[in-house]
Amino acid sequence: MRPFYENLPFICIFIAIICGVLSAVIQDGRKVYRLALMMTAVIAVLSVVLLYFLYTEDVSFVYSMGRFAAPYGNAIKAGPLQALLATVFAIVMGLSLLGGGHSLFQDILPEKQGLYFVVTDLLMAGLLALVYTNDMFTGYVFIEITTIAACAMVMAKDTGPNLIATIRYLFMSLLGSGLFLIGLTLLNSVTGYLLMEPLAKAVAILAELGQYQRPLVVSIGLMVVGLGIKGAMFPFHLWLPDAHGGATTSSSAILSGLVLKGYIVLLITLMTRVFGLQLMRKVGVSNILLTLGLLGMIFGSLAAMREYHVKRMLANSSVAQIGYIFMGLGLGTEAGVAAACFHILVHAACKPLLFICAGRLSTVSGHHRSLKNLRGSAYRDVAAGVGFTVGALSMIGIPLLGGFVSKLYLSEAALESPFMAVVLLTIAASTVLNALYYVPAILAIWVRPAWEEVRFIMMDVKPEDTRFDRLFFIADAVFIFLIFLLGIVYHPILNVIRAGIRLM
C-alpha cells in the first residue's frame, strides 16, 4: 500500500479533466470562471502538500497508471522539481485568469465564455501531464492537447488578425509535434521502449556499444528541435509575437508564462532522465541549444526594441527570455539546468504580471495599446503601473528581484563552460538591450503628459473601465510578492530545484 500523498499528482490531473467536462455542463461564463479559479487553487494546494512531503523525505516516485507495473503500463513520475513546477503553474494560471478577468469577459462573446474555460481547464490538465509524464507517447498525446488548447485560447478573441495568427501558430506547432513524433518513432525503432526508465537504460547501452549511432543522434536532434519549435527557440519564433501579442490578456499571460514552459519542461525531463546530460554534450546537441539560445537572447531583444505595440513588445521579449532558458540548458551541466529551471519560474512570474498590467493599463486608456498612447497611464491605475515597473525591472535584472538571481546563477553556471567568455558577454549585452526597451516603457507610463495630449485618449475611456478592479489588484499584489520572494529567498527554492534534478 503506497502512502496517500503519492496519489496527488494523478488527482491533480484528474481534477483538471473533470473540471473541464463540468465546465461544458454548466456553460454559464461567470460560474465556470469561478470553477476554474477554484480548480487552480485546489491544484496549487495539493501540489504544495506533495512538494512538502517529497522535499522533506527527499524522494521521487513512479506512480503506475493502472495496475500494470513498470514497463507494461503507463506511468507518471513525481519528484520535488515536478511538484514545484506544478505548484507554480497552478498559481500562475489562477492569477492570470484573475488578473485578466475583466477584459476576458469583454473580449469573448457571452455564449462562448463557457467553452473558453473548458479549454483553460484542459490546458491545465495538459500542462500538469507534461510536467509529470514518465512515458514518451503520453508526452506526445498531451503535447497535442496543449497545442489545440493554446490555439483555441489565441483565437478566443475572434478578430481577423487573431484568426490568422492562430492558424500560423497552429501550423508551426503541428510541425513541431510532427518532428517530435518522428523522432520518437526513430528512437522506438532502435530501443523498443516508450517508458522513460527502460528507455534510458537502452539508450545508455546503445551509446556504450556504439550501435545505431545515427538513428540515436538524429532522433535526439529531432525531438529537441520539435520541442524547440513549440517553445519558440530562436529561428522558429516567428509565430510568437502575433499569437501572443494579439490574444486577450489572460490568454497572452498563460501562453507566454506557462505553455512555452510546458514544452521546455518536457525537454528538460528528456534531457536529464532519458538521454543524460553527458550524452547530450557528447553528440553536440547541447552546443546547438547554446548557440540558438544566445542568438535568441540578442535577436529577441532587438525585435522587441522595434515594437510600438506594448503587448507585442512583451511577446518579443519572451523570445529573449526563452533564449536564456535554452542557453542554460545548452551549458549541459546540472548547474546550468538548475539555473534554467529557476529562470522558468522567474519568467513564469514576471511575464504574466507584465501582460496583465499592460492589459489593465490599456483598459484604463481606452483600449489603446501603442506605447505612446499609454503615456501617463500609470496614474490612472497606480497598482498596474507599479506591477508593470516591478515586472520590467525584474526582467532587466535589478537586485532583490527574481530576474537578478536567475541571471546571476546562469552566469555562475557559465563559468564552468568552455564558452564562458561568449556566454557572459551575451548575458551582459542582452541585459543592456533589455534595459533599452523596458526603461523607456516604464518612463512612458510614468511621465505625465500634457492634458491636451491625453484628452483625445481619455475620450475613448468608458467610466466602467476605470473603476477599481479588485480581482486585478489581488493578482497584481500576489505576482509582485512572488517576484520579491524569488528574488530574496531564492536559496531554499534553488535547493528544491537541485534536489529535483538529482532525483529526476
Added chain:
Amino acid sequence: MSDGKEKSRWRRFAEWVNGDSVARDPTTQYVMDRRPARARAPQELHEERERLRLKKFLGLYPLAASVLCLTLIAILFATVLCIPPFGQPGNPTNNEVSRHYLEYTEEETGATNAVTGMILSYRGFDTLGESCVLFLAVSSVMMLLQRDGNNTDEQTLLRLRREDAIERTHPDNILRKSAKLLSPFILLFSLYVLFNGETSPGGGFSGGAVLGGGLILYSAAYGPEQLSRLLTRRLYDGVRIAGLMAYALTYGIYIFAGANGITVEMEWMMTVIDLAVGLVVACTIYGFYTMFQRGKL
C-alpha cells in the same frame, strides 16, 4: 521601382522635417508634435518599413524553408537506411513488453484483441488523453463555428433556409432511398464493432467512428430537422458529456485502485470504457459534421 519608393519616402520625410506634413487626425498631430523618445520615425515611415519587411520576409522565406526541409529530408533518409531491417522478429521493438501483451492480454484484461487490450488497459492513460483531445477539438470547433454575432449574418441564415427549402421540395431520391436502406445496417454494424472490440478488430474508436458516420448519413438523407427532433441539443450534450464523464470516472477508479493495489472487479469496467469511448467518438464526429454544415445542432 524601389528608387521611386525611396524618393517618395524621402520627400515625405523632408516634408515632415519642414513641418509641412498634414496630420491625418488631431491625435496624431499632438503625438507628432511631442513625440515620445522611442517613436523617432513618423507613423507612415514605420508602416512603410513594416511593409517592406514583410515583403522581404515573404521573398526570403521560401528559400530558407526549402533549404531547411531538404536538409532535414536528407538527414532522415540517411537515418532510415540504418534502422533495424523491416519485418524481422529480432528487432529491438519486439521485446518482452510486446511479448507480454500478446501472452497475457486475455488473462489480464479479458480482451483477445491485443491492440484493444493495450489501448484500453495497459496504456489507458494515453487513451484518456486522446478522448480529451477529441472533446477539446469539438469545443474549439464550436467556439469557432457555432452561430453568433461574429460569424453569422442575415444573408447566411437566408441562404441556409433557401437551401433547406430546395431540399425539402426536391428530395434526392437516390440518396434518400439508399440511406434508408443502408442506415440500419450501418448502425447495426457499428454496434457490432463497438461491442465486439475485445474479440475482433475494432472496439471503441472504430465503432464510434462508424456510428458517427451512420448518423451523418441519416442526417444528410432525411434533413437535419428530422434528426434534430430525435437528437436534440440537450440530448447530444448529455450523451457527449455523460460519455466522457463516465469514462473519466471509471478510469479514475481504475487507476486509483490499480496503483494502490486495491482489487476491484474489472470486467464491467472494460465494457463501460469501451462503450463510453464509442459514444464520445460518435458524438465528436457528428458534432464536427453539424457544426461544419449548419453552425448549430
Added chain:
Amino acid sequence: MTVLENILLAGLVICAAAAPLCKRLLATVIVYLAFSVILAVLWSILQSPDLAITEAAVGTGISGILFFLTLKKIRALKGTQDE
C-alpha cells in the same frame, strides 16, 4: 504480396506528390482521399485490421466529409479555380 506492396507504396507517393500540385482544390481533396484509401489497404497488408477499419472510417470517411463541407463553405466546389 511484395509486388502488391510495392505498387501500393508507389501509389502512395504518387498521390501524395500529386495532391498539392492540383490546380483545383476539389481535385486536391479527392487525390488526398485516394491516398487515404491506399493507406487503409496497406494497413491491412501490414496485418493491422484495427488500423484499416479506423483509417477507412476516420481518415477517408470523416476527413472527406469535413474537407468537402469546407470546400462548400469557401465556395471552391462549383467555381472554376481556387476561389
Added chain:
Amino acid sequence: MLEAISQNRFAVVAVILFGIGLLNIMLQQNLLKKVVGFSIMDSAVFLLLASLGYIEGHGAPIVEEGSANASLYINPIPSGLVLTGIVVSVSVTAFSLALIQRIYRHYGTIELRELLERAKKEED
C-alpha cells in the same frame, strides 16, 4: 544502397512522404493545401511507426483461444500508438478546417500571403 532501400522500403517511402508533407506545410500559400500537407506528413509518420511492428509471416494480434504464443502474431504496440495518433490527427484537421472557414468568412481568401498583408493593414 539499393539493397538497404528495398529492405527498408516502408521506412524510405515514409520519409519521402514526410518530406512531401513538410515541403507543403512550409511552402504552400493556400491554407487548405497546407492542411492536406499536414495530413500527409502525419500519415507518413504513422506508416513508419506501423512498419516497425510488422513481423514477416506473423498474423494480426487477435489472440486465439488458448494459444497465446507470441511468435504467431505481430507486435501490437505500434498499432495501438498509430490508432491513437490517427484520432488525434483527425481532430487537429477538423480544428484547422474550421479555422479556415472562419478566415474565409472574414477575408474572402485563403491565400496566406494576401492574408498577411491584409492583417498588417487592419492592425495599423
